[in-house]
Amino acid sequence: MQVCFAESLLPPSSTPRLDGFDRKILDILQRDNTTPQRTIGEAVNLSAPAVQRRIKRMTEEGVIRANVAVVDPAAVGHAITIFVEIEVISETAEQIEEAKRQFAAEPQIQQCYYVTGEADFVLVIVVPSMAEYEALTRRLFFGNNNVKRFRTFVAMDRIKVGLGVPT
Amino acid sequence: MQVCFAESLLPPSSTPRLDGFDRKILDILQRDNTTPQRTIGEAVNLSAPAVQRRIKRMTEEGVIRANVAVVDPAAVGHAITIFVEIEVISETAEQIEEAKRQFAAEPQIQQCYYVTGEADFVLVIVVPSMAEYEALTRRLFFGNNNVKRFRTFVAMDRIKVGLGVPT
DNA sequence: GACTCCGCGAAACAAACTTGCAAAAACACC
DNA sequence: GGTGTTTTTGCAAGTTTGTTTCGCGGAGTC
Structure with missing residues (x-):
């Protein structure tokens, strides 16, 4: 998958x-x-x-x-795509690795990148409803005391989706 | 692709x-x-x-x-993954549609979403080098006078990459 | 209870993938 | 510039996989 x-x-x-x-x-x-x-x-x-x-x-x-x-997410009831930027408090190697493991294990997290810049992680999340997303934030972000802040962007339109690389 | x-x-x-x-x-x-x-x-x-x-x-x-x-991006020489958040100046229907078309046509833009929140577009870009990315920003963002601001996040690690949807 | 409608499984069929082998091309080294 | 080596190709046969056909059986309807 x-x-x-x-x-x-x-x-x-x-x-x-x-x-x-x-x-x-x-x-x-x-x-x-x-x-x-x-x-x-x-x-x-x-x-x-x-x-x-x-x-x-x-x-x-x-x-x-x-x-x-x-697979079309809407067809299986996961119609909402959400972007999340996460800023962590402590960036020790262990804590970063722990966060990576946690994000990778979550099925609803479709993509996860560790980045430089104003944020530390960027996630692409696919959920069936905002209530589900709320539950996810509660579990992953509010329940993790190393998360300083997170910013949510809800996708209104998926203009281009893929993993294609120019050859 | x-x-x-x-x-x-x-x-x-x-x-x-x-x-x-x-x-x-x-x-x-x-x-x-x-x-x-x-x-x-x-x-x-x-x-x-x-x-x-x-x-x-x-x-x-x-x-x-x-x-x-x-395909592994690194294997074809596109080793750098970049996130970009874009804020536009005018959000008229025509200008949004024009932006969508422009982004969708760019091969190096792997993913493009139109979102709500502090930004209007979120892009996932795959490029061979930072010089290429610089050229892309020059062409797409600085060359577009409807782009108010854009924020760049360079991926250091791709923890999870895919299009899988929970079933 | 007889009817139709769907979807299943078994077998026959067609298409695609895989492998062995000989020849041609590319390459390195004289 | 020629020669031996290595690599890669194309062809053909063999095998696996995908597709279609057909008959059967259960769910719902009248």
Whole structure:
């Protein structure tokens, strides 16, 4: 469901050198990974087995981290997307690690980043209702005495949602 | 690559009623959509064709919006993830729509939300270098006279990244 | 109680993925 | 500039997976 980069401690991928073919293949797979390899092959001028070998290699190297279905949150009753900026009081290594663990374990926290700037953490949260969000804040933020302040932004429109990376 | 909810104007999905089987299937597909249907069937106590029919139905209904490969940004040279909060000057419908269009068209903008609160837009940006980000700000923010202020947060760690929704 | 409507499972079918092998291309080293 | 090595490709066969068809059985209706 989620991809935890912090947990999958792959080595820095010895040789993740990607040529033009690899990038074109990634570009297609990022849009639709159900595209048949034969079709991909035609698009990049390569045979299907060659495409298959490259995909396998990139998967083993960790270039492709996961293959997932994207589900409409509204369809499963989680219609509200919320952004939260969190400022902590004490930034000791242990406390930061503890916070990371806590956020990562929460299913309703879809994304979590540790950042520099006016905040320390940024979260993307998906909940079925504001009441649920209120309960979450009570548990995660008010119930954590290392949280100095948090700022909430409720999404009115999801203009663009994805994990695509320019190739 | 990205899923643009604003562009895919599906109707509110007549009957996206999901039962327990559907939710279990979605849960599996959100983790790994290459899981064979018969394996899914064993996990949820259903035959492979039944699983296949449900997946097809949910895809047609828009519950499953896309099937994508998740690529490690660092592997393709886009190692820097940045959060941006944007405050606009004038919030007329046209200008908001124009901003949405502009943000959605930018490949390096991975996610874009229109929000309430102390900011108007929240962006997730993926760039190869800070120089690239600087160029982007010059073009998108300084070059847009409707942007009142923007705040930048640079990600030091991606604790959790995904689009998974609790089922 | 007979009827229709849905959704399931078993089997047949079609398509895609995977593997072995020989040839061609790219590369390093003389 | 030639030669041996390594890498990568394409083809073809074999295997797995996805898809369709068909008959069956239960839920709801009249």
